[in-house]
Amino acid sequence: MDDWRESQEILVMDGRIKVPYTWSAGEVGTSYLEALRDEKRFLGTRCPNCDIVYHVPRMHCPDCFTECERYVELAGQGELVTWTVARRHYPPLSPLGGRFGYGVIKLDGADTGFLHLLAEFEEGELVTGGRVEAVFADEREGSMLDVKYFRPVKGVE
Amino acid sequence: MEPVAIVGVGMTEVKRERAADTVADLVFEACTKALADSGMGIDDIDIVLTGSNDFFDGRTISSMAVMDACGSYDKNVSTVEGDGTFGAAHAVMRVLAGWGTCLYCVHHKGSESVMPLITNAMFDPLYERFLGIEAVTASALQARAYMDRYGVTEQQCAAVSVKNHGNARLNPVAQMPLEITVDDVMASPYLADPIKLLDCGPISDGASAVVIASADRAKDVSGRPVWVKGIGYSCDAFHLGDRDLSKVDALQAAAKKAYGDAGITDPSGQVDLAEVNDAFSYMELMSLEGLGFCERGGAGALTESGATALGGKLPVNASGGCISSNPVLVTGLNSIIECVLQVRGDAGDHQVEGVGTAVAQGVNGPCGQSQCVWVLGGDA
């Protein structure tokens, strides 16, 4: 049988899926994002059973299924648990240009890490266990990007 | 567990882009190959399961859309989201339930969409997604955590890439057979430190299928049945910050369960071959530790020693692994199929001598959140 690809051009359809969604932030998410937006404060929740402070906050402890205490106030600084520098930028995805990365950051007072952007660092400046601090956006609207990114704390080892 | 066997396997050739084939074409090819391998016809099949991912396929309930290509009319059907190891486990459960013989097929066409946009969408829409994180940057966070904790080097990760791309040269269905060195991997560009281009599996198109039968039915098939000796799965936290990313607790738990079923107490001594997730090179190292083939942090040195090479004590990813052929979700089923071929002695140029017991591993979710382990063997 002849290979049809040799005599015909393969037709390929273009498409795009674009569906609007809304996601409820729920009780702890609403309080958390409001505190970021209005007061530049980070809130966590604490499991009374495990004595673990969750950040980002959780209604219920995923470990023991106990309702968490709301809220524990956390610092705007913390430890870089792990990190990467994003060398490939995907324009529709990346909220930052220039040199930036991602980190799992454990804020002072929290027992769990969370994901955020890293910027304002020199090549080789990011280290596991290093100190980082939040840089807030001037215009804040109640989203995680109310913190523009985290950057290394200068002059601290 | 009651004896259940894989009695037929079928794989399409994996390529960067199979532009001339629709998803259904790939599924049909894999299913007909698996049926032919088992010596059965579609009328001998009672159960049809499919696996796919809606975002990859660009349609909802995508696994139902390929049911025609699996010959599913009038049969007991279901769909299993996620990696092929998990779907195949559901196939085993249906066979164990006494519902008959099962044809299970998984497909993936990575070429038809934009991988980072899709993997970005697996992250939490409130807290994580619009940071732009996707599979490569997330895996880089895990690689850094693991390497910093145990002092594993980028060269040790690179050695995985060298070994597996080399094995792919012996596998006719593999996508990226390469003769490369550790220096080549080290010189490839960083995508997200410490992950470089040659540490990553490619974008791939392909489909695979298996036929799974009870012991009663397996004795009538034409080929040599390969027996399911044990299956285990386990899940870790979804949010990356809730986990110790340097460890693979979920894999350890899954392996413990599968090994318990199979009577394996000394994995290094009792397992002859392993097909593990190496979508990123560091993952093979973490997987070897989670599967108990060495202590935590020891897999880099184990790899450099040559123990996991084709001629080594425990060949790992003799097929070339996902780093050489990466149809996402299909990869776990391909690990199972490679184990089947090896146990049967049908692996061709990459056949390992005397494989009595083989282990396959599959993962689901960001940074190996969920883990599935299979033990396969030649005797019921």
Ligand SMILES: [Zn+2]
């Ligand atoms: Zn708790």
